[in-house]
Amino acid sequence: QKEVEQDPGPLSVPEGAIVSLNCTYSNSAFQYFMWYRQYSRKGPELLMYTYSSGNKEDGRFTAQVDKSSKYISLFIRDSQPSDSATYLCAMGPGGFKTIFGAGTRLFVKA
Amino acid sequence: GAGVSQSPRYKVAKRGQDVALRCDPISGHVSLFWYQQALGQGPEFLTYFQNEAQLDKSGLPSDRFFAERPEGSVSTLKIQRTQQEDSAVYLCASSSTGDEQYFGPGTRLTVT
Numbered sequence: 001q002k003e004v005e006q007d008p009g010p011l012s013v014p015e016g017a018i019v020s021l022n023c024t025y026s027n028s029a030f031q032y033f034m035w036y037r038q039y040s041r042k043g044p045e046l047l048m049y050t051y052s053s054g055n056k057e058d059g060r061f062t063a064q065v066d067k068s069s070k071y072i073s074l075f076i077r078d079s080q081p082s083d084s085a086t087y088l089c090a091m092g093p094g095g096f097k098t099i100f101g102a103g104t105r106l107f108v109k110a
Numbered sequence: 111g112a113g114v115s116q117s118p119r120y121k122v123a124k125r126g127q128d129v130a131l132r133c134d135p136i137s138g139h140v141s142l143f144w145y146q147q148a149l150g151q152g153p154e155f156l157t158y159f160q161n162e163a164q165l166d167k168s169g170l171p172s173d174r175f176f177a178e179r180p181e182g183s184v185s186t187l188k189i190q191r192t193q194q195e196d197s198a199v200y201l202c203a204s205s206s207t208g209d210e211q212y213f214g215p216g217t218r219l220t221v222t
Contacts, residue, residue, distance in 0.1 A: 008150065032209045043114070043201055043213035044153065088152050096141060096166065098211065100152030 003027050006089055006101030015110050019076040023089035023101045026070065030099075033065050035074045036088040038103065044088055048074065079108045112136070114214035116202050122220045123192045131187045131217045135204030142185050143211060144177055145201040153201050159185060192221045 006023045013019055021035075032051055036044035048063040050056045056063045062075040072091070076083055086103040115134045123129050135142050140161050145153035146169075155169040161182035170177070174193075179185040189196055199218050203211035 004152075006152075034210070036213075041215075041218075043203075043215045046210060046212065049210050090152075092209065094209065096143070096158045096160075096205075096209075098143075098155065098209075100145075100154070102150070102152045 001026065002102075004089065004091060004099050004101045007104055008102050010105040010107055012107040012109060013079055015079060015081060015108055017079050017108070019079050019083070019106060019108075021074040021076075021087050021089075021104050021106070023072050023091075024070055025072070025091060025099075027093070027099075028067075028070070029093040030091045031094050032092050032098075033063070033072050034090040034098075035061075035063055036090060036100075038086045038088060040085075047087075079106075081108050081110045084108050114202055114204050114212055116200075116214040116217050118217060119215060120218050120220075122222060125194060125221055126191055128188065128190045129192055129219065131189075131200050131202075131219070133185045133187070133202030133204075133214060135183065135185070135202070136206075136212055139204035139206050139212075140182070141205040141207075141211075142179060143203040143205070144185070144187050145203065146171075147199040147201055147216070149198075156187070156200075189219075192219075194221050197221045 035048040038044045053067045064073040088103045089101040092098040142159040144156040157167040159179040199216040203213045
């Protein structure tokens with residue numbers, strides 16, 4: 001079993017929909033949680049960074065961390081075709097060791 | 111400002127050849143990471159530098175893989191005697207904190 005599990009999708013939604021992306025993990029030592037967006041043939045781009053449990057909002061993006069359930073989520077409001085990409089969750093205990101999920105492919109249809 | 115840059119962007123190597131992949135981190139970032147990303151997968155950690163010190167190389171798949179960062183800035187990932195299973199995208203990331211990592215565009219290596 002992988003330390004970080006992420007449904008690869010693909011997930012297809014109409015423009016304007018609310019998107020929910022999720023990851024589960026098994027290592028209770030993880031303290032730092034991140035979401036990256038990766039367009040085809042590009043490097044991952046940091047979207048959200050949170051420490052420990054709770055919510056964080058940035059524009060149309062909201063990240064949630066539930067450490068008791070070992071479950072993290074990324075919500076995208078008013079999704080746009082330009083949001084079509086692969087979304088990677090990433091996490092670690094702190095310092096430098098970061099474990100990535102396999103990524104969820106998202107398609108937002110105009 | 112300038113982000114992380116990597117070169118070459120694409121590399122085709124014949125099986126058995128040696129390759130060298132370069133990473134220029136964001137200026138002032140002390141932490142530098144190398145990852146390997148297979149098709150349809152997330153990045154897998156290879157190695158980590160803090161300045162010129164390689165603090166963790168536990169992710170390097172074999173002794174054919176070698177990384178260096180001699181002056182604490184530019185880093186090179188070298189793969190000797192390439193094999194087909196080495197075909198992947200090699201990503202470099204840098205960070206000032208260690209947790210928030212900023213990635214380059216990657217080098218796509220194809221071994222034929």
